Every structure is written in structure tokens, then in C-alpha cells.
Amino acid sequence: MLSRVANSIYWMSRYLERAENVARFIDVNLNLTLDLGEGIRQQWEPLVSISGDLATFHQWYRGATREHVLRFLAFDLENPNSIAACLRAARENARTIREILPTELWEELNKIYLTVRGTDPDAVVDQPHDLLMRVKNGSHLIVGLAEASMSHGEGWHFAQVGRLLERADKTSRILDVKYFILLPSAAEVGTPIDLIQWSALLKSASAFQMYHRSRGRITPAQIADFLILDRTFPRSMHFCLINAERSLSEITGSPKGQGTTLAEQQLSRLGSQFDFTYVDDIIEEGLHEFIDRFQTRLNLVDDGMFDTFFAVRPLVHVGEATQERPQ
Amino acid sequence: MIEELQRRIVSSRRMQFDSYQTEAFYDEMFDPGGHPRPRARALTEKLETLSEGELQRRQKAADLTLLNMGITFSVYGHAAGTEKVWPFDLIPRIVDAAEWRSIERGLTQRIRALNLFIDDIYHDSKILRDGVVPEELIRHAQCFLPPCAGLNPPGGVWSHITGTDLVRDGDGQLYVLEDNLRCPSGVSYVLENREVMKRTFPQVFGGLSILPVEDYPERLLETLQHVAPPTRGTPTVVVLTPGIYNSAYFEHSFLAQRMGVELVEGSDLVVHDGYVCMRTTQGLERVDVIYRRIDDTFLDPQTFRPDSALGVPGLMQVYRAGRVALANAPGTGVADDKAVYAYVPQIVKYYLGEEILLPNVPTFVCWDPKQASHVIANIDKLVVKPTNESGGYGIMIGPKATADERSQCVEAIKANPRNYVAQPMLALSRVPTIVDDHLEGRHVDLRPYILYGKEIYVLPGGLTRVALRKGSLVVNSSQGGGSKDTWVLAET
Numbered sequence: 001m002l003s004r005v006a007n008s009i010y011w012m013s014r015y016l017e018r019a020e021n022v023a024r025f026i027d028v029n030l031n032l033t034l035d036l037g038e039g040i041r042q043q044w045e046p047l048v049s050i051s052g053d054l055a056t057f058h059q060w061y062r063g064a065t066r067e068h069v070l071r072f073l074a075f076d077l078e079n080p081n082s083i084a085a086c087l088r089a090a091r092e093n094a095r096t097i098r099e100i101l102p103t104e105l106w107e108e109l110n111k112i113y114l115t116v117r118g119t120d121p122d123a124v125v126d127q128p129h130d131l132l133m134r135v136k137n138g139s140h141l142i143v144g145l146a147e148a149s150m151s152h153g154e155g156w157h158f159a160q161v162g163r164l165l166e167r168a169d170k171t172s173r174i175l176d177v178k179y180f181i182l183l184p185s186a187a188e189v190g191t192p193i194d195l196i197q198w199s200a201l202l203k204s205a206s207a208f209q210m211y212h213r214s215r216g217r218i219t220p221a222q223i224a225d226f227l228i229l230d231r232t233f234p235r236s237m238h239f240c241l242i243n244a245e246r247s248l249s250e251i252t253g254s255p256k257g258q259g260t261t262l263a264e265q266q267l268s269r270l271g272s273q274f275d276f277t278y279v280d281d282i283i284e285e286g287l288h289e290f291i292d293r294f295q296t297r298l299n300l301v302d303d304g305m306f307d308t309f310f311a312v313r314p315l316v317h318v319g320e321a322t323q324e325r326p327q
Numbered sequence: 328m329i330e331e332l333q334r335r336i337v338s339s340r341r342m343q344f345d346s347y348q349t350e351a352f353y354d355e356m357f358d359p360g361g362h363p364r365p366r367a368r369a370l371t372e373k374l375e376t377l378s379e380g381e382l383q384r385r386q387k388a389a390d391l392t393l394l395n396m397g398i399t400f401s402v403y404g405h406a407a408g409t410e411k412v413w414p415f416d417l418i419p420r421i422v423d424a425a426e427w428r429s430i431e432r433g434l435t436q437r438i439r440a441l442n443l444f445i446d447d448i449y450h451d452s453k454i455l456r457d458g459v460v461p462e463e464l465i466r467h468a469q470c471f472l473p474p475c476a477g478l479n480p481p482g483g484v485w486s487h488i489t490g491t492d493l494v495r496d497g498d499g500q501l502y503v504l505e506d507n508l509r510c511p512s513g514v515s516y517v518l519e520n521r522e523v524m525k526r527t528f529p530q531v532f533g534g535l536s537i538l539p540v541e542d543y544p545e546r547l548l549e550t551l552q553h554v555a556p557p558t559r560g561t562p563t564v565v566v567l568t569p570g571i572y573n574s575a576y577f578e579h580s581f582l583a584q585r586m587g588v589e590l591v592e593g594s595d596l597v598v599h600d601g602y603v604c605m606r607t608t609q610g611l612e613r614v615d616v617i618y619r620r621i622d623d624t625f626l627d628p629q630t631f632r633p634d635s636a637l638g639v640p641g642l643m644q645v646y647r648a649g650r651v652a653l654a655n656a657p658g659t660g661v662a663d664d665k666a667v668y669a670y671v672p673q674i675v676k677y678y679l680g681e682e683i684l685l686p687n688v689p690t691f692v693c694w695d696p697k698q699a700s701h702v703i704a705n706i707d708k709l710v711v712k713p714t715n716e717s718g719g720y721g722i723m724i725g726p727k728a729t730a731d732e733r734s735q736c737v738e739a740i741k742a743n744p745r746n747y748v749a750q751p752m753l754a755l756s757r758v759p760t761i762v763d764d765h766l767e768g769r770h771v772d773l774r775p776y777i778l779y780g781k782e783i784y785v786l787p788g789g790l791t792r793v794a795l796r797k798g799s800l801v802v803n804s805s806q807g808g809g810s811k812d813t814w815v816l817a818e819t
Contacts, residue, residue, distance in 0.1 A: 002595050006608045095397070096571050099583035099590045103396075110397040154608065251608070309608045 001154045005100060007310035008093040009155050013162035015090035016109070019083045020139035021170040022073055025050060025204055027132040032200040033066070044069040046181055050173045051081045067125050074128065075121045083135055087113045102149040105142055112138035157247040161305070164247070168240035169298055174204050175227050176291040183220050198223060205235045224287060225279035237294070241271040251309075263304035270297045343374050343382065344759070347766050353499050353756040354768060355420050366423040366816060373531050374418075386417045386761050389527040398519050400574050400804055414809030415520060416760045417528060420771060420791040424818045430493070430501065430775065431785045433685030436675060438489055438777050441506060441662050443678040445485040448661055449476050459677045460670045464694060467745050468667060469715040470509075470660025472623060474630050478647065478656065481554045482781075485656040488547070488618075489777040490514070490789075493685070497754035502688045504772065506668060508659040510620050513790040513810075514543060514776045515578035518585075520790075520812040536817035538787035543776070544585035547618075550780030551586075554652045555615040562615035564588045565605065567596070569621045569637045574805075579620050593621070598641035603651045616652045623657040665714040665748045666692045689751060693744040702749040703740060706733050709749040711740070724800070726752055755800055758811060760793060770794045772802050773813065788813035 025047055033043050045064035048057045053072075056079065061068040076082045080089075091113040098106050115134055124131050143163070150156050178201040182194065198218050202208040207226060210233050215222045230236040245267050249256045257268055282290045349357050356367040363371040374382065390412070399410035422430070447454050448465060455462040465471055490511025492504040521540055525532065548564065555562030568579035570592050583590035595605050596614065604611035621638065624631040630643040645651045661667065669690040672683040691709070693699040702709055706725050713721040723736040740747045757768035775789030791811040792802035802808040 001608050002589055002591065003606050003608055004592070004595055005589070092571075095576075095580075097590075098397075098580040099566075099588075101584075103584075106397060107395055111395050114394065 001100075001158075003310050005097050006154070006158045007306075008097045009100070010158045010162035010305065010310070012090045012093035012097070012109075013159035014166040015086045015093065016139050016142060017163045017166040018081065018170070019086035019090065020136050021167070022051065022081065022083050022086065023132040023135040023139075024206065025174065026070065026073055027129060027136070028200050028204045030066075030128065031203075032196070035196055046177050047073065050170075050177050052173070053079060053081055070125055070128060071121055074131075075116075075119075084116050087116055087135075100155050102145060104149065105145045108138060108142050108145060152250075154251055157250045158309075160247040161244045161251075164240040164244040165298065165301060167235055168237045168244075169295065171205050171227055171235050171237050171240070172291045172294055172298075174201065175224065176288055178204070179220070179224065179287050202227075207233060207235060221279055221283060224282065228282065228290075229274060229277065229279060238271075238274045241267065241274060245271050261304070261308040263301065263308040266297070266301040266304040270294070270301060343377065343766060344371065347759060347768070349757070349768060351497070352754055352768060352770075353495055353497050355495075355756055355758045355771070356418075357759075366421045369535055370419070370421065370531060373533075380764075382417065382761060383764060385528050389415060389417055389523050392523050392526055393519075396519065396523075397577075398516070399577055413516065413804055414795060415523060416769075416793055416795075416809055416811050417524070418759050418761065418766070419524070419812040419814045420758045420773070421814045421816065422773075422788065423816050426501075427787065427815045430685065433503075433683075434491055434775060434777050434785050435783045436679065436681060436684050437491070437503065437506070437671065438486065438779055438783055440675040440678045441489075441508060441671070442483065442485055442779065444674045445508075445656075445659055445662050446483045447678075449478060449658055454674070454677055457677070459673050460667065461694075464664075464666050464670075464692075464745075465661065468661050468664040470623070470658075470664055472631075472658045472661070474643065475656075475658030478658070479649075480656040481556075481652065484554070484779050486659045486662075487550055487554060487654040487656075487779050489779070490774045491777065493773045493775065494688070494753055495756035495773075497756075499756075501685060502753070503671075503685050504688055505665075506663055506671070507774070508663050509655065510622065511774070511776070512575040512578055512620075513774055513792075514786070515581040516810050517776070517786065517788065517790050517813070518543060519581075520810060524812045535814075536819075538815045538817055540786060540788055543786050544582060546778055546784055546786075547582065548586040548588070550778045550784075551616045551618055551652075551654055553780035554654060556649050556652055558615050563613060564616040564618065565591045565596075565614050567591055567593070567617050567619040567621060569593075569625070573620075575620065582618070593635075593637045593639050596639045596642075598639060598645055601645060601648065601650060603639065603642060603645050614651060616654065618654050623660060626653070626657060665690070665712055666694055666745065669748060688753065691749045693740050693747040693749065696744070699740060699744050702747075703737050706737055708752065710752050711736050711747055711749045714746055714748055724752065753800075755794075758791070758793065760795070760811075762797075767797070769797075770800050770802070771811065787815040 029043065029047050036043070044066055045054070047069055048054050048064065051073070057064070057072050060078070061072060072079055072082065074083045077085050077088065079085060091109055094101060094106055094109050112135060116131070119131055146156060146159060182197055182201070195218055198220065199208060202211050202223065205227055211223065211226050214230070214233070215226055226233060227236055229238050231238055231242065233239055245256055248264050248267060249259060252259055252261060252264060254260060254264065259265060259268065347357070349359060349361065356364060356371065358364055393412050393415055398412060400413055444454065448471070452462070454460050455465060486508040488511065490507045490513060492507060493501050494504050495501050517540055551564045552562050564586065565588055566579055566583040568576060568590055570576065573579070580590050589605065591605055597604055597606060597611070599611055603614045603617070605614055619626065625635040626638045627640060627642040628635045628638055629640050642651070646653055668687065669692045671687055675681060675683045691698040691702050693702055702711065709725045711723040711725065723732060725733060728736070755770040755772060758771050759766040760769040771791050771793045773789055773791050776786045778784045791813045792804075792808050793811055794800055794802045794807065795809045796807045799807060
């Protein structure tokens, strides 16, 4: 597979996953604010913190009102992490590799993009639920189409790696932000908790039902354990790492844990750390610190992907490039 | 009951065609008396049974389908990456079996002769020495490429993919307007237009036998593999595109997808150890055939334009050594020159000893002083074209131009006569086209696609381009043109 094509499919998949996650975060938060009633301030600001764009947001908007945050996270094309911008980037990447994508997949991605682009923010700012559902369902449909109609070869595995790394990142971010708000220090473990808010955190990771089936009642430590270390829940960080590593090993042909490329080694190091960690240790060390370190390592994996598979190292120098490569 | 049904049919007939006028033009659907031509009878009957507004609803559904399918072209001069959906009109153009047979024969003859001509030009130039085509015309053709002299593409075929433009004049005669032997585009729209028709308007196909077009990519791949240099196993074919901002990018990716081959940009390819290779996640992989959709002079900065960043340095050397095949071969543009075009009837006669089957539009070559003075004297009646442009650029339409534009054109001809040809103005035939809530005639042309590998294959139908503006004769997508499905009826 062409390096350029691998790069594009990886980013197509990452951006689509990002759009889906942002849509879910907003949707869950909307639902939550309805439960909590009026008057509770600062409900919306943490949502911006999750994507790491708080500074930019405050530069552009006066006050973290529901409307401002919604515009910023869903529609603002200047914000590279907004749903609209992510879908545009996913589609632009897909457009450069249409020849390898199943036609239905391209069409579905094109349709969600056109839907969001064609939506007037003023018209949905009060009722964004349907649009957010459309984005989430569209993303699921695309993943399903890829699963069922694309050969599970190199291209598919690159899409898997992109999606799983993005998902691990997003789960870690929402856990980080919400945990900090709900439980500022380890000393407070065991004090009465706000069930509604903790449930909302689980829903943000689509984990509410599966958590209950596997862990029973809500406790902060169990939630952290489930979202970080569970090996079978598809949005837990550990699950994402295990399966990204599996796909990477399919790409290179090296058995798991024995890869020689930078990408494999970075991912393998990160994954093995999860294999031998207990949630109590994490909480004791500080959840925030743990996640911070995780994100740094995850960035190294991404760098490794670039170095190993995507970087176009010219053998002959070819004058000027004429085009910007969309990512 | 039946009476009521008939009444309804009669009233809906009024909806579709009652106000339709063929005016003084050749109409592809109706004869001058307003009766459907035999080839169009079945379709007009179906259209007449549609309920009020149904046609318009189908047209809207088709537009939406095209948008969702992302069938777009990029517009130059707009922000990078601006895509537009190419307007598609639901009423097809219909060609009957007998006429198609003669088109097919005419195109086959033409392509065979033109390939012999190009091969001759880059070798012994017998045709020039015999004085059939003036040598000076060739030497001054902008698309004549001296570095191609002596090249031997497999089988002596230079133009593997051709998209000949045909037009029908008021008297019903079909003419060849341009040969397009370089990188003709548009075939993807032929396939997608049919797809959209089938999705949105399936009932009109019922009871008709229309030749399918879907197998084009398979045949293209066969053609490309046929020209591959000797390799072990199946040759590796790629499509080379200038990139996502090229106006025909959609088509490049479409063809790569349908053939199941890689779509590459220049920077994905590299010359290594005397072969062309592509950079993959598993290292370098050899490429045997390049279906290139970039112009000749951008192919290799070491041979042609040194500022080209779209091509592959060293490519021509590998090509010359016979280690990679290019389709089309570089240098074919020499026969696309409009002054050379004027000599195609003589070219056919010279190489094949046959009279030309599909005639040229009568063409005055200004390079010849006698013809130039005729053109200047009749400037208000003629269409003047630059010899090296395509896509409808630089054309002066005498009867529609202002006095100023005409005298500017005369000056340009005097300053550089080699650069111009002139043709009479044709009354292009028309096809009914949806305009708001009714149908009006709009002018069309037809571009069939011809593949030449082991043998010559003509895709049944081709791209019907339609000038959507009332009275306009310009069908180019960049200038307000759209397209229609083209139906070639099967032999009965």
C-alpha cells in the first residue's frame, strides 16, 4: 500500500472517530444539564477542556454558554477539533483515497459531511440531538461498512489503528476532566458521590450499560478501572491499545511484542504497562498524572506511526511540491 | 375507467411535450413534424405516462444522488479544492443501432489511421516526404515533441485511450470536431450517469434494450495490461494523477477504484535501479504500466519542463528503455493540432487507402495564405479557433462576436496565421432538456471513448454534453455545460 494512502486512511479514521466522540460528549452533556436543571454554572466549560482547546475558545467567545460551546465544538470550522472540521478533514482524506474505499463507505461519509455542512447552527442550537445522533450513527455505519465490505488487509488495519488510538485518547481525556471535577483528590474516595454526574461520565464513553453488567454499582475507583484497564470493553484505553497493537502486527507481519519498527515498539511499551497496573496504584499516584503520562506516550506512538509508515523520504530531490497534503 | 385513464394520459402528455418546439434545429428525439423519431418512441411514451411533476421530482432525486455520491469536478480559479457537482439532465440522448454501427466503423478507421500517422511522424515521416501533409505544419505544431522521435510503443500504438468529439449539424450529418488523443476525460461520467439513471428513474429502462457501459474499466485494464513490458506474472498498473486539485481528480480516482489499481501522484513514484517504483508501506514496488493523466510535458522534469513537480524525474529514460509503458504514449498531441486535424481525410487515405467514413467539419487552415484571406473576408460567418487549445478556450464565434472582437481576431490571424483555423458555424443538434417545469431543446455533442490495445474497442455511447444555457453552443463543463446519459439501442 502506498505510504500516502496509508497516511490518509489512518487520518480519515481518526478524524471520524474524533467527530463521533465530540458528538457524544455534547449529547451527554445536554442530557445532563436537563437533569440538573437551570442555574448550575460551568457545566459547559469542561467540555471544551476535554478537547484541549480552552484557551482558543476563550479568545474567540465571550463566556462558556451552552450556545457558544455548541457552536465552537459542533460547527466552528476554525476549530480544527469541531465536528464540522473533523468531518471535513475525514472526507478530504477519504477523497484522496476513494479508489481503495468501498463506494458505500465514501457515500456515507460524504452524506454526513454534507448534512453537517448544510445545517444552519441557529436552527439546531436548541435541538441538536438529532444532528448529533446522525453523526454518531453515521460513524458507526461507516465502521460497520468497513468491517463488512472491505478486505481486512493493510488498509483496514491502518484505519483500525487510527480509530483505536483516537478512541483511547478521547476516553482518557474525558476521564481526566470529569474525574478531576467530581473528585479533586484521592482522599475523597468513599465520600458520598453524585450518581447523576458519574453516570454521565460513563455515558460519554458509551459505557453506562456495560459498566453495570460487569461492575455493578457505581464507585469512582471501579469507573476508573473500567475505562482504563478493562480488556473487553471497546472504549477502554487498554482494549484500544491491545487491538491497535494487534492490527499493527498484522501490518508488519511481526508477532505481537516482537516488532522492530518504532511504531510497534512505542505501542508495545505503552501496552505492557497496562498489563501490569492496578487501579489502586493509579489512584494513589494520581489519576491526572497517570493520564498525562499516557497522553505523552500516545503522542510518541503517533510519531512512530509517521516515521515508520507514512514519511515520504525522497530518494531523489524533486524540486518544489505543488500541493498541500490534507490531513 | 379506460376513458378516464386515456384522459389522464392525454393531459399528462400536455405536461411533458405539448409546448415543446424543435424550432429549426435537428432534434435527436423528434422529427421536424413533432413526431417522436423511431429510436425515441418508447421513451417518449413512457415519459408521457408520468404524472404531473414526476419528472421534476426525479430530476431532483438525481441531483441529490449525484451530490451524495460525491461526483464532482474541481473549478480552476476558485479556492483550492472547490468542488462542483456537474449538472446532469435526466432526458437521455438516444442513438439507434444502425447509426451506432456506422459511428463505430468510422471511429475505428480514424483511430487506426491516426496511430499510423503518429508513429510515422516520430520515425521516417514518409507522409511529410510524400507531401501529403506539409512538413512545416508539423515542425511548428506546439505538441510535436522532438524527444519522442524514434520511440517504439508496443504494437506501434500511441493513443490507447481516445475521446473523439462528434457533433451533428442541422442536416443530420455527424462530423468529427476534435480527436482528443492526449488525455481525454469524462468517461467516468458516462458510467456514473447511467448509474444515477438506474437508481432514480428505473422505469424508463423497462422494455428497452440499451447497451451496457459498465464494463469499461475492465476493458481499460485489459488494454493497459496489454501494453505492459514483458514482466513476470501480472503487470502492475497505476493511474497517475496531478492530485486532488485537478479538475478531473474524481475521474482519476474513479478509474483506479474500478480497475482496482493504485492511484498515484508523481511524488509516490521514483526511478530506482532503472525501473519506476512506487513507495509503499512495505518499501519500493515496481510499476509496469502508468495510465498517466498528466500532460506530456509534465511527465519528466529531466526531459521536458524542468519546473514540473507533478512528474517523475528520469521516467522518460525508463520508458525509452522499454521498462515501463505509458498510456497514452507521449507525443500524441501532434495529431490533435487543429491545423493537422484538417488533413485527417488525407491521412486516412494515405495509410489505409480508404475514403474517410466520419467526415471532418470543413476547416480552413490559416497557415495557407489563400485560406487565410478567405477566413478574413468571411470573418463574420466563421468560427475561428486557436490550433493548440482545447476545452473551448480562445474561440471566436463570428456571427455572435462584436465588430471589435472580429477585428482583433483578424489581427491575431495576420500576426500568427499558423496558430488559427476556421470552420463554418454548425447548428448543433438538440435534445429535450428539463428547464424548470417544462422541456426545452438544448444543444449537445457526443464524445465516444475508444480503447486501442490488442484491438480497437469503442464504448457504446459515450458522453453527451449539453449546453444548458438557452441558445448556447458551448458544452464544456467549465462554461455552463452539463451532461446526459447516452443510450445506444441494441440490434433488434
